[in-house]
Amino acid sequence: MDDSHSKIRILGFKGVTKLSLLLFINLMLLSSFNLPAQNARQGKKLFQECAACHTIGGGRLVGPDLKGVNERRDKEWLYSFIRNSQAMIQAGDPIAVELFNEYNKVPMASYDYTDEQIESILTYISAKSEGKEVEDAAPETSKETEESGETVSEKADKEIALQEEMAKHELERDRNYSPAFWISILLLVLSIFDLAVTKFIKAKFVNVIVIIITGVIVVEITVREAIALGRQEGYSPEQPIWFSHKVHVQQNKIDCRYCHHTVDDSKHAGFPSAQLCMNCHNVVKEGSRTGKTEIAKIYDAIENNKPIEWVKVHNLPDHVYFSHAQHTNIGQIDCAVCHGPVEEMDKVKQLSDLSMGWCVNCHRETNVTQFETNTFYKHYTELHEKLKSGEIKEVTVQDIGGNDCQKCHY
Amino acid sequence: MKRIIKYFLIPALMLIIFNACNHKEEHPGWVYMPDMMYSEAYSAYSENPNFEDGKTNQPPVQGTIARGKAPYPYERTFQGQQSAGKELHNPLEANEENLAMGKEQYRIFCASCHGEQGKGDGHLYTSKLFTAKPTSLVDDYVQEKPDGEIYHVITMGSLSGLMGAHGAQISPGERWKIIHYVKNGLSENK
Numbered sequence: 001m002d003d004s005h006s007k008i009r010i011l012g013f014k015g016v017t018k019l020s021l022l023l024f025i026n027l028m029l030l031s032s033f034n035l036p037a038q039n040a041r042q043g044k045k046l047f048q049e050c051a052a053c054h055t056i057g058g059g060r061l062v063g064p065d066l067k068g069v070n071e072r073r074d075k076e077w078l079y080s081f082i083r084n085s086q087a088m089i090q091a092g093d094p095i096a097v098e099l100f101n102e103y104n105k106v107p108m109a110s111y112d113y114t115d116e117q118i119e120s121i122l123t124y125i126s127a128k129s130e131g132k133e134v135e136d137a138a139p140e141t142s143k144e145t146e147e148s149g150e151t152v153s154e155k156a157d158k159e160i161a162l163q164e165e166m167a168k169h170e171l172e173r174d175r176n177y178s179p180a181f182w183i184s185i186l187l188l189v190l191s192i193f194d195l196a197v198t199k200f201i202k203a204k205f206v207n208v209i210v211i212i213i214t215g216v217i218v219v220e221i222t223v224r225e226a227i228a229l230g231r232q233e234g235y236s237p238e239q240p241i242w243f244s245h246k247v248h249v250q251q252n253k254i255d256c257r258y259c260h261h262t263v264d265d266s267k268h269a270g271f272p273s274a275q276l277c278m279n280c281h282n283v284v285k286e287g288s289r290t291g292k293t294e295i296a297k298i299y300d301a302i303e304n305n306k307p308i309e310w311v312k313v314h315n316l317p318d319h320v321y322f323s324h325a326q327h328t329n330i331g332q333i334d335c336a337v338c339h340g341p342v343e344e345m346d347k348v349k350q351l352s353d354l355s356m357g358w359c360v361n362c363h364r365e366t367n368v369t370q371f372e373t374n375t376f377y378k379h380y381t382e383l384h385e386k387l388k389s390g391e392i393k394e395v396t397v398q399d400i401g402g403n404d405c406q407k408c409h410y
Numbered sequence: 411m412k413r414i415i416k417y418f419l420i421p422a423l424m425l426i427i428f429n430a431c432n433h434k435e436e437h438p439g440w441v442y443m444p445d446m447m448y449s450e451a452y453s454a455y456s457e458n459p460n461f462e463d464g465k466t467n468q469p470p471v472q473g474t475i476a477r478g479k480a481p482y483p484y485e486r487t488f489q490g491q492q493s494a495g496k497e498l499h500n501p502l503e504a505n506e507e508n509l510a511m512g513k514e515q516y517r518i519f520c521a522s523c524h525g526e527q528g529k530g531d532g533h534l535y536t537s538k539l540f541t542a543k544p545t546s547l548v549d550d551y552v553q554e555k556p557d558g559e560i561y562h563v564i565t566m567g568s569l570s571g572l573m574g575a576h577g578a579q580i581s582p583g584e585r586w587k588i589i590h591y592v593k594n595g596l597s598e599n600k
Contacts, residue, residue, distance in 0.1 A: 048535075051542035053570050062570045106488040106569060109551050230442055236435040253533045255518040261579040268454055279574035284539050307465065310455075315438065318449035349435065 040134045043124025046117055053108070056128040062106055064099065067129045070122055079118055084110045177221045184221075188214040230317065236349035237311040242294045247287070249343035256335050256342075264329040267322070271310055274301045313348050314339070320356075320408050331397075332369050337362075359408070363397040371395045482577065486566040491559055498558030502583070504590040512591030515584045519576060520547075520592075528596035542572055547592050560589050 053062035069078065073095070081088055081096060085108045088096040100107070113121070127134055191210040194200050201207055248254050257263060262270035277298045286292050301308050316322050327333045336342065340351035352358060371377050371387075378384070380400055386392045392399075401407060441447040452458045458466040470476050484490040502508050517526070523540065525531040528547035534540045545552060545568075552560065564585050565577035580588070 048541060048543035052545060052568070052572055104488045229440055230447065232438045234435055235438050237438075238436060252522070252537070252539065254522055257518045258522070258579070265581070271455060273578070275574075276579065279576070280534065280539075282574065283541070283572065312455070317441075317447040318451075319446050 039120040039123040040127045040132075041124075041136065042117075043120035043122070044134045044136065046113070046121050047124055049111075050121070056125055060103075063103055063108060066125050068126075070126045070129070075122075078122065079115070081108075082111055082113060082118055082121075086110070177224065180217060181221045184214040184217040188218060231353045231355055232313075232315060232350050233353040234350060235313055236347055237313065239311055239347070240309050241297045242290050244289070244346040245342045245348060246344060246346050247289070263324045263335075265325055267324060269324045274298050274308060278302065313350050314354065316354060321410065322408065330370065330374070331366070333366075360403055363402040366397050367394045368397060368400060371400075480582070482565055484562055484566070486569070486575075488569060490566070491562045491569070494562035495556040495559035498561055500557040500561075500586050500589060502586045502590065504594050508587045508590055509595050511584070512587035512589070513595055515580065515588050516591050516596075519580055520588065523573070528592065544573075548596055553593065553597055557586075557589050557593070560592065561585055564588065 047056075050066075054064065054066050055061055057065065057067040059065055073081075077093075077095070085096060085100075089100050089107075124134060187210055191207045191214070195204065195207045195211070248259075249256065259272040259276060260269040261272075262268060281295055281298055285295060287295055297308070300306075327338075328335070338352055338354075340349075342348060368377065371380075371383075377400065380395075383392070383395055383399060387395065397403070452466040454467055456466050457464055461468060475481060484494040520528075521532055522534050523530075523532040523544040524547050525533075525535075525544075530544045530546035532544060535544055547553075563573065564580065565575065567573050567575040577585075
């Protein structure tokens with residue numbers, strides 16, 4: 001301000017009018033420059049609807065590439081084509097008919113845009129054609145943010161609970177009894193040797209106590225490790241692609257069944273084919289955390305027709321029959337009951353031990369939800385009668401033979 | 411003898427014990443009887459030397475049709491889409507049960523892009539992963555299309571290629587149920 005004041009004083013009255021004129025012109029220029037920019041931003045938002053069929057400088061899609069369309073066609077033609085292209089074709093507009101034939105006679109949908117909206121789209125197209133980048137339109141302040149604010153504490157609680165559960169499993173996996181086992185064996189051998197041969201410790205009861213304590217520890221650890229044999233709790237192998245369930249399920253809210261779509265009809269939940277990945281990754285080519293490298297592996301697999309060799313995490317022994325369909329479709333069991341909070345995992349880890357005891361316990365406790373409605377169960381007449389007479393209140397999986405040997409082992 | 415125990419046997423024992431009890435997350439662990447744990451038969455996704463392409467999972471033999479499946483004759487072109495619209499008709503009734511099942515299928519397979527309300531505002535679009543706006547299913551453009559055309563788009567994908575083919579994921583019956591839901595359930599949200 002001080003500077004301009006001093007300038008005005010030096011320039012005198014004539015100078016002031018000149019300066020104000022300059023300022024005015026400047027302002028005009030600025031506003032006229034600002035208006036299209038704002039327009040283009042609005043146009044960018046609207047163009048998202050056009051982007052299903054058109055690109056700007058990206059080649060033809062369903063409809064023509066719109067790069068430089070403002071130069072190719074006059075404004076009125078564009079306005080009426082956007083509003084109702086079919087009417088123009090029926091009226092016999094030569095350019096419209098030619099375009100219609102060139103693009104496989106796919107009609108363009110009609111859009112009820114105002115003059116202003118169409119103008120903004122065209123401004124955006126011309127800006128984009130010249131290679132200018134356009135910023136996103138200012139985000140609308142919506143109710144969503146308020147709504148999500150209310151549930152923040154709930155979400156935090158849930159997250160803490162999940163983390164605790166994960167930590168518990170982490171501890172279970174990290175158990176390493178080797179030093180305790182080894183020291184106990186050493187002490188056990190030494191004290192037996194001392195008791196029988198060297199007799200270094202005069203008071204025999206010391207040796208006896210040591211033998212008992214170490215003996216118990218050794219047996220306990222042996223039993224625990226023997227039980228853990230053949231179970232894979234905590235198994236979390238490296239996968240060929242750094243695929244994160246956390247990103248796909250939690251962040252992008254994709255349902256488990258979108259990819260594991262055979263889970264309701266098949267024994268297997270199913271690994272998605274690489275082609276299925278392309279339903280989204282034809283557009284999403286860059287990950288937020290891994291960049292392009294991991295997603296490029298899908299393209300590589302498709303181009304070279306070679307399978308992606310995922311490593312199966314949840315394995316059951318071959319002498320057990322297990323069907324996903326029976327559990328998810330008929331039993332209505334949620335995926336997380338067995339697989340845990342997969343949506344929290346970047347790398348999948350087996351949280352349940354998948355032991356027989358674990359299976360059998362669940363069969364004892366779980367009610368058959370469709371016992372009354374599913375006609376398959378109508379032959380359990382005795383159970384139905386008991387239910388009616390009130391002798392039993394609910395029917396568990398065990399009651400209908402879910403824990404018979406041949407249900408799973410045959 | 412004692413030297414052998416001291417210098418060889420003990421460290422060897424230690425090694426075995428330390429290894430046996432170490433639960434590394436990359437290792438699936440040890441088993442009692444590998445022949446009962448690991449199948450002699452090839453499992454669904456395993457390699458298989460008996461087939462030329464080395465996979466156990468084989469496509470149906472050429473010239474055969476799997477039970478309950480039918481070949482899909484229409485191509486992914488505008489003409490294919492139109493003839494599907496004329497020739498295919500929804501074989502299912504739009505009753506409450508089918509609508510409910512269609513809604514569940516819609517939630518799984520469609521809502522990520524087209525939105526729970528069908529307005530084309532699914533999470534993948536609002537979170538800006540997708541730049542093109544998914545088609546609104548409640549507008550007249552889709553609502554006025556014959557069922558067969560919608561069936562064609564679900565099965566083969568959209569003409570622009572922005573929507574992929576979902577025929578492999580969604581069974582024919584489920585596709586028709588979804589269409590019932592789009593026409594009868596979603597339109598209430600308009």
